[in-house]
Amino acid sequence: MTTTAEIISIGDELLYGQTLDTNAHWISHKLDEYNIKVFQRTTIGDDADQILNAFATAAERVDIVLITGGLGPTKDDLTKSLLAEYFGVGMVRHEEVLRDITLLFAKASREVTALNAQQADLPANCQKITNPVGTAPGMWFYENNTVFVAMPGVPYEMKSIMTQGILPKLHEMFSKGVLHHHIIKTIGITESSLSDLIEDWEVNLPNHIKLAYLPTKGQVKLRMTGSGDNLNTLKQEIDALKMAIMPKIAKYVYGFGTDSLEGVIGQLLNNNNLTLATAESCTGGYLAHMITSVPGSSRYFKGSVIAYSNEVKITQLGVSTEDLKQQGAVSEEVAKAMAEGVRKELNADIAIATTGIAGPDGGTAEKPVGTVWIAYSDKHKTLAKKFNFSRDRTFIVHWSALAALNMIRLNVGVK
Amino acid sequence: MTTTAEIISIGDELLYGQTLDTNAHWISHKLDEYNIKVFQRTTIGDDADQILNAFATAAERVDIVLITGGLGPTKDDLTKSLLAEYFGVGMVRHEEVLRDITLLFAKASREVTALNAQQADLPANCQKITNPVGTAPGMWFYENNTVFVAMPGVPYEMKSIMTQGILPKLHEMFSKGVLHHHIIKTIGITESSLSDLIEDWEVNLPNHIKLAYLPTKGQVKLRMTGSGDNLNTLKQEIDALKMAIMPKIAKYVYGFGTDSLEGVIGQLLNNNNLTLATAESCTGGYLAHMITSVPGSSRYFKGSVIAYSNEVKITQLGVSTEDLKQQGAVSEEVAKAMAEGVRKELNADIAIATTGIAGPDGGTAEKPVGTVWIAYSDKHKTLAKKFNFSRDRTFIVHWSALAALNMIRLNVGVK
Numbered sequence A, B: 001m002t003t004t005a006e007i008i009s010i011g012d013e014l015l016y017g018q019t020l021d022t023n024a025h026w027i028s029h030k031l032d033e034y035n036i037k038v039f040q041r042t043t044i045g046d047d048a049d050q051i052l053n054a055f056a057t058a059a060e061r062v063d064i065v066l067i068t069g070g071l072g073p074t075k076d077d078l079t080k081s082l083l084a085e086y087f088g089v090g091m092v093r094h095e096e097v098l099r100d101i102t103l104l105f106a107k108a109s110r111e112v113t114a115l116n117a118q119q120a121d122l123p124a125n126c127q128k129i130t131n132p133v134g135t136a137p138g139m140w141f142y143e144n145n146t147v148f149v150a151m152p153g154v155p156y157e158m159k160s161i162m163t164q165g166i167l168p169k170l171h172e173m174f175s176k177g178v179l180h181h182h183i184i185k186t187i188g189i190t191e192s193s194l195s196d197l198i199e200d201w202e203v204n205l206p207n208h209i210k211l212a213y214l215p216t217k218g219q220v221k222l223r224m225t226g227s228g229d230n231l232n233t234l235k236q237e238i239d240a241l242k243m244a245i246m247p248k249i250a251k252y253v254y255g256f257g258t259d260s261l262e263g264v265i266g267q268l269l270n271n272n273n274l275t276l277a278t279a280e281s282c283t284g285g286y287l288a289h290m291i292t293s294v295p296g297s298s299r300y301f302k303g304s305v306i307a308y309s310n311e312v313k314i315t316q317l318g319v320s321t322e323d324l325k326q327q328g329a330v331s332e333e334v335a336k337a338m339a340e341g342v343r344k345e346l347n348a349d350i351a352i353a354t355t356g357i358a359g360p361d362g363g364t365a366e367k368p369v370g371t372v373w374i375a376y377s378d379k380h381k382t383l384a385k386k387f388n389f390s391r392d393r394t395f396i397v398h399w400s401a402l403a404a405l406n407m408i409r410l411n412v413g414v415k
Helices: A022-033 A048-061 A079-087 A095-107 A114-120 A155-174 A191-197 A199-203 A231-252 A261-271 A286-292 A310-317 A321-326 A332-345 A393-413 B022-033 B048-061 B079-087 B095-107 B114-120 B155-174 B191-197 B199-203 B231-252 B261-271 B286-292 B310-317 B321-326 B332-345 B393-413
Strands: A004-010 A037-044 A064-068 A091-093 A121-123 A127-129 A138-143 A146-151 A178-187 A209-216 A219-228 A253-256 A276-280 A301-307 A350-356 A371-377 A382-388 B004-010 B037-044 B064-068 B091-093 B121-123 B127-129 B138-143 B146-151 B178-187 B209-216 B219-228 B253-256 B276-280 B301-307 B350-356 B371-377 B382-388
Touching: A004 A022, A004 A048, A022 A037, A022 A064, A022 A155, A037 A048, A048 A064, A048 A079, A048 A146, A064 A155, A079 A121, A079 A138, A079 A146, A095 A114, A114 A121, A121 A138, A127 A155, A138 A155, A146 A155, A178 A231, A191 A199, A191 A209, A191 A219, A191 A231, A199 A231, A209 A231, A219 A231, A231 A253, A253 A261, A261 A286, A261 A393, A276 A286, A276 A332, A286 A301, A286 A393, A286 B286, A301 A310, A301 A332, A301 B310, A310 A321, A310 A332, A310 B301, A321 A332, A332 A350, A332 A371, A332 A382, A350 A393, A371 A393, A382 A393, B004 B022, B004 B048, B022 B037, B022 B064, B022 B155, B037 B048, B048 B064, B048 B079, B048 B146, B064 B155, B079 B121, B079 B138, B079 B146, B095 B114, B114 B121, B121 B138, B127 B155, B138 B155, B146 B155, B178 B231, B191 B199, B191 B209, B191 B219, B191 B231, B199 B231, B209 B231, B219 B231, B231 B253, B253 B261, B261 B286, B261 B393, B276 B286, B276 B332, B286 B301, B286 B393, B301 B310, B301 B332, B310 B321, B310 B332, B321 B332, B332 B350, B332 B371, B332 B382, B350 B393, B371 B393, B382 B393
Parallel strands: A004 A037, A004 A064, A064 A146, A276 A301, A276 A350, B004 B037, B004 B064, B064 B146, B276 B301, B276 B350
Antiparallel strands: A037 B037, A091 A121, A127 A138, A138 A146, A178 A219, A178 A253, A209 A219, A301 B301, A350 A371, A371 A382, B091 B121, B127 B138, B138 B146, B178 B219, B178 B253, B209 B219, B350 B371, B371 B382
């Protein structure tokens, strides 16, 4: 039997379109990892009748009801009292919760008001789930064969409670045995090409190991989910399956699990004791932004010259006026000269350069919008590659930056 | 009587947490502009029983049911046939839709298969709503006092159909008279401070003009919504109200309607025939990325030097080794030297520089994470301002870039 869940998001600000509901999305993704099927998601306002009605209808159709929002100490504090009403119970004060709140407030030299103290009152039939990062605890109920979970709407509080308190309990209750995931992250290949490459392997996967293709902007993740009795056996099995497929896809695999492409590049540079500089035209700073989004990137990233005008390409990067005139700014020659120029100027071991037409204007028949040259340079070699991206300005910039990072990976990785 | 709506989002990929449902968010926001209250949002999978049930329950509680997803030509094509089933009608082929599809496919040298042609079949009781950017048209039904609208799930197709076909019809049907919005966009002031500033004005607003505070990351939008009989009178009235309040808030107002801060900066520079360069340390390229996200920014943006290392600050921007040693990289002196340096190096009229501690590491008691110096330089003056931002790396970078853009606005705007 499939275990089913419904997610109820509560808050007028969601229905007004002021706040984007990323909570329901994140919870859906997590439950999918745990083999729990989200049957429905319901978003409602801060209205008592509507909330009570949502509790009742959800309990009729699913095994698990997950509620976010409405646990703050102010007027929104509707969820908690309505849960007590729904279950027909009173409130019980949890002294340890009050102690935590008092401690937290003392640090900020604030006094605990009666309103704040109410956060320590929970419905009598609920089990308190610790909130490691905030004052409103999560709540767990189990009545009439249905689990109810209530959590604050603040995303990082909800995620902490879910990860540390709720998901392990759900797994214990609804999964026979253990579950193990392994995520392989690829770049530079489409979902369908990847699927073609690993078709033979995929059809022979054992029944207890499922494969999911998870495409995001410009990348495809492969997720293996295995279920069984013994975690070690499962890990070994999935590891062996991974080893069997890696030779076919290694070229496209940049990492595993929670790895990010920019993080992997950083490790690669750190491990090889190499420094990096970039010269950007069409990416306009976005490539450097991706690189510097990694904490500690100042260890290997020296900086960048964003040469949005030809003048800057000439004066700061030493691109020749002749190349600009004869080949144009979007050309192999200029991309290479930019990479070599910035490597020398910024005294870096490795450099990458982008030049292209991000649009919407500036395209020609010969070089339409989306034409991008990316060059890589180190002390041994300089090379460039042409890309033809489609869609709009935002996508072209994003894909160009990904391709540039991937070019670092492919060239630094290979000796 | 308040007009109410329910949004039904259909798609397994939503429930798996693969696709973030931005459609429901966007529709909520738009309906709010039209004084239509979203009562509930429901997300369900590609399952016939569940979809039919969602249609029926929604029709019981609201005036308008808006459905997205499940209108593609493949297996997902469930919504359309289920709507026909729900209303008990057959399908009718719309020849003009087929003609459009055939034309579109001819351009891409593709043949129209029987499956593709089915997109021209619509339930007999529906009114076709043109899809200006795709092959699946929108559908409008009015049965038993309830409006049903079905649209494709592809965001830009949905938005086109909504904006051009659906919202005007909804307005005509449910609003007595006309509606007029005016949005004032501010930066550099919090929601509560803004509210304090305009309190007297706000309490005296006439009943038919509503004010909404719409805070986004680092900015607050003020939206006036007026309803009445005559659009011109309404426009004049709202214009007069705006004029009455502007003197109090002008300093914080960077634009109106769909203006973006980076777009406004671009216009300001263009109008004054000025060029811009940036020198970035803690923003790591994000500031340049914001500036270059505006199409046509190459007209005024010369480029940037991202000086992530002290070495680059010295060699490329002429920052003095002494200042770096004595004041530290995050200081007024270094920020100013960076701005002046990049202005001269890149031969720009105006320059802006950022240097700060984005974290999570690198903070000290004296200069904690979030300490940021931003400098502005033109041929007449160089000045710098210190900011103390909180939260995490992503926020500090974002707020620093916004503050930098705002500093351009405040200094170029004032002669």
